[in-house]
Amino acid sequence: MIDSLFLILSLFALLGAIGMISLENTMHSALSFVVSIMSIAGLYALLNASFLFMVQIIVYAGAIIVLILFMIMFLNIRQEHAPKEPNKFPTMLVVAIVLIPVNYLIFEAFSKMPHIEDFSVKIDGFGDIKMLGVELFNRWLLPFEAISILLLVALIGSVVLARKKERE
Amino acid sequence: MNSFFLAWIVLVPFISSILLGSMYLYSISVKKIPNSVFTFLAVLSPLISFILGVLFFIGLENGASDYIYEPYTWLQVNGYIISMGFLGDRLSIFMVLFITFIGLMIHIYATGYMKGDEGYGKFFSYFNLFIASMLLLVLANSPIIMFIGWEGVGLCSYLLIGFYFTEPLNVVAGNKAFIVNRVGDLGFLIGLIFLFFYVGKLGFDYGALEEYVSIVPNHILTIIGIALFVGAMGKSAQIPLYVWLPDAMAGPTPVSALIHAATMVTAGVYMVARFHFLYDLIPNVGLFIAYIGAFSALFAAVIAMKQTDIKKILAYSTISQLGYMFIAVGLGFYSTGLFHVFTHAFFKALLFMGAGAVIIALHHEQNIFKMGGLRKKLPLVYTVMLIATLSISGIPPFSGFFSKDEILLKAYSHHEYLIYAIGLFTAALTAYYMFRLFFVTFYGKNYKEHHMQSISWSIKAPLVVLAFGAAFAGFMGLPDVFGGENLIDGWLNMWSGKALHVEYSVEYILMAISVIAGLLGILVSFLKFYRYDFNQKIQESGVVYNKFYIDEIYNFLFVRSLQKLSVFISVVVDDGIIDKTVMSLSNGFINLGRIIGRMQCANTRAYAFFMLVGLSSFSLYLILKLG
Amino acid sequence: MIEASFMSYIALALVLFSLGIIGLISRKNIFIIYMSLELMLNAINLMLVTLSKYFGSMDGQIIAMMVIAIAASEAVIFLSLIVAMYRLKKSVNIDDFDTLKQKGTL
Numbered sequence: 047m048i049d050s051l052f053l054i055l056s057l058f059a060l061l062g063a064i065g066m067i068s069l070e071n072t073m074h075s076a077l078s079f080v081v082s083i084m085s086i087a088g089l090y091a092l093l094n095a096s097f098l099f100m101v102q103i104i105v106y107a108g109a110i111i112v113l114i115l116f117m118i119m120f121l122n123i124r125q126e127h128a129p130k131e132p133n134k135f136p137t138m139l140v141v142a143i144v145l146i147p148v149n150y151l152i153f154e155a156f157s158k159m160p161h162i163e164d165f166s167v168k169i170d171g172f173g174d175i176k177m178l179g180v181e182l183f184n185r186w187l188l189p190f191e192a193i194s195i196l197l198l199v200a201l202i203g204s205v206v207l208a209r210k211k212e213r214e
Numbered sequence: 215m216n217s218f219f220l221a222w223i224v225l226v227p228f229i230s231s232i233l234l235g236s237m238y239l240y241s242i243s244v245k246k247i248p249n250s251v252f253t254f255l256a257v258l259s260p261l262i263s264f265i266l267g268v269l270f271f272i273g274l275e276n277g278a279s280d281y282i283y284e285p286y287t288w289l290q291v292n293g294y295i296i297s298m299g300f301l302g303d304r305l306s307i308f309m310v311l312f313i314t315f316i317g318l319m320i321h322i323y324a325t326g327y328m329k330g331d332e333g334y335g336k337f338f339s340y341f342n343l344f345i346a347s348m349l350l351l352v353l354a355n356s357p358i359i360m361f362i363g364w365e366g367v368g369l370c371s372y373l374l375i376g377f378y379f380t381e382p383l384n385v386v387a388g389n390k391a392f393i394v395n396r397v398g399d400l401g402f403l404i405g406l407i408f409l410f411f412y413v414g415k416l417g418f419d420y421g422a423l424e425e426y427v428s429i430v431p432n433h434i435l436t437i438i439g440i441a442l443f444v445g446a447m448g449k450s451a452q453i454p455l456y457v458w459l460p461d462a463m464a465g466p467t468p469v470s471a472l473i474h475a476a477t478m479v480t481a482g483v484y485m486v487a488r489f490h491f492l493y494d495l496i497p498n499v500g501l502f503i504a505y506i507g508a509f510s511a512l513f514a515a516v517i518a519m520k521q522t523d524i525k526k527i528l529a530y531s532t533i534s535q536l537g538y539m540f541i542a543v544g545l546g547f548y549s550t551g552l553f554h555v556f557t558h559a560f561f562k563a564l565l566f567m568g569a570g571a572v573i574i575a576l577h578h579e580q581n582i583f584k585m586g587g588l589r590k591k592l593p594l595v596y597t598v599m600l601i602a603t604l605s606i607s608g609i610p611p612f613s614g615f616f617s618k619d620e621i622l623l624k625a626y627s628h629h630e631y632l633i634y635a636i637g638l639f640t641a642a643l644t645a646y647y648m649f650r651l652f653f654v655t656f657y658g659k660n661y662k663e664h665h666m667q668s669i670s671w672s673i674k675a676p677l678v679v680l681a682f683g684a685a686f687a688g689f690m691g692l693p694d695v696f697g698g699e700n701l702i703d704g705w706l707n708m709w710s711g712k713a714l715h716v717e718y719s720v721e722y723i724l725m726a727i728s729v730i731a732g733l734l735g736i737l738v739s740f741l742k743f744y745r746y747d748f749n750q751k752i753q754e755s756g757v758v759y760n761k762f763y764i765d766e767i768y769n770f771l772f773v774r775s776l777q778k779l780s781v782f783i784s785v786v787v788d789d790g791i792i793d794k795t796v797m798s799l800s801n802g803f804i805n806l807g808r809i810i811g812r813m814q815c816a817n818t819r820a821y822a823f824f825m826l827v828g829l830s831s832f833s834l835y836l837i838l839k840l841g
Numbered sequence: 842m843i844e845a846s847f848m849s850y851i852a853l854a855l856v857l858f859s860l861g862i863i864g865l866i867s868r869k870n871i872f873i874i875y876m877s878l879e880l881m882l883n884a885i886n887l888m889l890v891t892l893s894k895y896f897g898s899m900d901g902q903i904i905a906m907m908v909i910a911i912a913a914s915e916a917v918i919f920l921s922l923i924v925a926m927y928r929l930k931k932s933v934n935i936d937d938f939d940t941l942k943q944k945g946t947l
Contacts, residue, residue, distance in 0.1 A: 056849075083883065086883050131868065152855060814942075
């Protein structure tokens with residue numbers, strides 16, 4: 047059951063990603079990206095990260111992707127405005143070939159880790175909101191606060207960057 | 215006498231030189247300083263040095279041991295210590311005495327000679343520096359310090375020979391002196407380096423060298439001896455490095471007097487005497503030196519017979535007399551050689567200063583065949599020149615007789631009969647060409663009347679003083695045949711155990727022979743030139759007149775070939791190979807930079823790709839490395 | 842039968858990450874480049890969460906959450922930058938933004 051779920055989700059994640067990078071239309075590729083995001087959320091659920099599963103759906107699918115779509119429409123980029131990319135696929139091939147050693151190395155590194163027969167969690171309530179909250183507000187308090195300041199900075203920064211210059 | 219003042223013998227003229235130089239600069243650029251100030255300073259410094267020298271002399275005479283003053287360590291490298299040391303022993307104080315005395319006389323003379331010259335202050339600045347360098351040379355406690363003076367003397371001779379540097383020929387002469395000296399200096403330096411290599415660790419002052427020189431292997435010692443003598447050849451103008459000295463006449467006459475009498479040329483003789491402990495161990499090299507000296511003496515005398523320039527005749531006579539000195543020191547009779555240095559300083563300074571007076575009186579005419587009949591007009595100069603000429607010709611009782619005769623005697627007693635014969639023959643030639651100069655200048659008939667310029671007292675006074683020296687200095691080394699005591703020998707105390715093997719009777723005969731040889735030369739000269747007719751045409755050609763074409767041969771052998779080599783190196787090697795390589799390298803770098811610069815294309819995606827390639831190759835390396 | 846094992850998650854994350862890089866380098870559209878970046882972040886998150894389960898520790902998930910927070914703030918900045926750049930050049934082609942390029946030859 048879990049295997050088949052994993053297969054389906056990973057298939058969708060890959061298809062969505064491939065669609066995102068290869069589709070000509072910006073809008074289409076954004077929508078394709080949504081598929082990928084959602085599949086990854088599903089994978090989180092498979093990995094016992096129930097809270098992250100929700101966060102992924104809310105933040106990515108709900109906020110970021112919507113923001114992107116909004117921007118695309120706000121700027122009103124039509125297909126004829128989009129840049130012409132005739133050499134898109136040859137470039138992809140070249141980059142893919144160059145990427146082989148990197149992937150191989152990382153994969154080898156991971157496969158050297160101790161093998162676990164039973165890839166499942168024994169702890170009760172692993173990955174749910176309570177456990178995450180306890181961890182977050184005890185051991186990870188300082189990074190958490192730093193993140194909150196970062197979000198504030200980003201908020202102000204976006205206002206500064208996007209605002210129209212008054213005297214020009 | 216405190217040995218502290220030893221340094222001041224050198225420092226006084228040195229400081230004075232710097233002072234004069236800066237005053238001269240001030241004088242030409244800001245405000246004129248009267249010449250009397252320069253005169254005062256210039257004459258004062260050799261006077262002070264002379265007085266100091268006399269005080270040290272008295273100290274040594276009263277039985278004091280050698281003065282050594284080492285103010286500070288000059289260099290200390292890896293266990294080698296070279297201290298700035300001054301040594302005041304009998305030899306160096308002896309040199310100091312006559313250098314400063316003759317130098318003082320020449321300074322006084324020069325104040326008259328250079329009067330009204332534009333570079334008056336500059337001239338005396340160089341002059342004092344010259345004296346300072348020479349004093350440093352003789353007072354040095356180690357060969358390294360001596361070498362400073364040695365080079366300083368070379369530099370000053372260059373500056374003074376090219377003093378009238380607006381005339382291109384003078385500049386050429388100055389360069390020639392400097393370059394020829396440089397050849398000698400190289401030899402000297404090679405000798406020093408060898409010496410340093412073998413005994414440098416044990417200390418490098420004369421005392422240590424004398425003690426340890428015996429540990430040097432004999433063949434190396436021979437090389438050192440010859441190399442050092444090459445330096446002496448350069449400084450003391452011996453075959454084959456004598457060519458600069460006649461050309462050095464381009465400088466003002468006091469310069470010639472200073473170079474020939476008190477400084478510079480005697481440095482070579484002094485150096486050999488100073489290294490006597492070394493040359494005592496290698497008598498073969500000594501013999502070589504003696505032969506070089508003998509041939510130089512003969513060769514220069516032959517050339518001098520045909521010269522017409524009064525100063526050039528004197529220059530060749532200097533080479534000839536230096537040859538005698540090298541005969542003496544080469545055979546190991548150092549005190550005899552230095553005795554001749556001493557008497558020669560007097561009569562040669564006198565000859566040059568007399569010649570200078572004649573030149574001044576005749577408005578810078580130097581050709582003796584345009585002079586003539588000056589006896590009546592310049593009686594004082596005539597008298598002193600007569601004394602000096604008699605002295606150099608070896609006629610008793612003038613000083614030259616004693617020293618030259620002693621050299622010949624030593625050569626004879628040492629069974630070097632060839633050297634003796636050459637020396638004797640040269641003595642006759644010397645008498646001949648010196649009296650040729652004398653007769654042509656002061657006698658003759660049908661000469662042109664000259665408009666004379668008056669000669670100031672500052673020129674005349676030193677002439678008189680030196681005339682006394684030239685006449686009577688020989689009595690300081692009176693041979694014991696005459697019941698006298700050889701003061702110079704006694705003072706220098708450098709007999710090196712060589713006893714004289716001749717009877718008094720033989721000595722008398724030898725003396726008579728050399729006097730006869732001198733008189734013979736004078737007689738021939740008298741017959742030929744006493745009534746010299748100035749209307750007849752002088753022959754200005756021939757091998758001898760052209761100095762055996764030595765200059766031309768050197769020019770062809772060394773200068774031309776070197777020039778060709780230089781041109782070859784400059785055109786083919788430098789322009790063709792080195793420049794091309796360097797330029798193509800730099801152009802290559804520029805082009806490479808352009809190519810690499812294209813990578814900085816401001817395209818973000820390209821940058822990302824470069825990063826990826828780097829990451830990928832790094833991964834590839836790790837994969838291959840870790841397997 | 843394919844096990845939903847540790848290595849298969851890692852392999853999936855690697856492939857997704859590589860696809861992100863491919864998109865980043867080969868596309869010119871700023872939006873797609875941005876989404877490729879997000880894809881790479883997601884791939885890393887997936888890896889973190891996988892490792893969290895592997896080690897039985899919550900640290901991986903927390904870091905993943907922080908990455909999401911950073912990604913969110915990045916999204917805001919990036920999109921406002923896109924707006925500013927679009928105003929400047931009226932273009933979403935990344936190759937048009939080459940102000941740093943030296944004009945002319947050396």
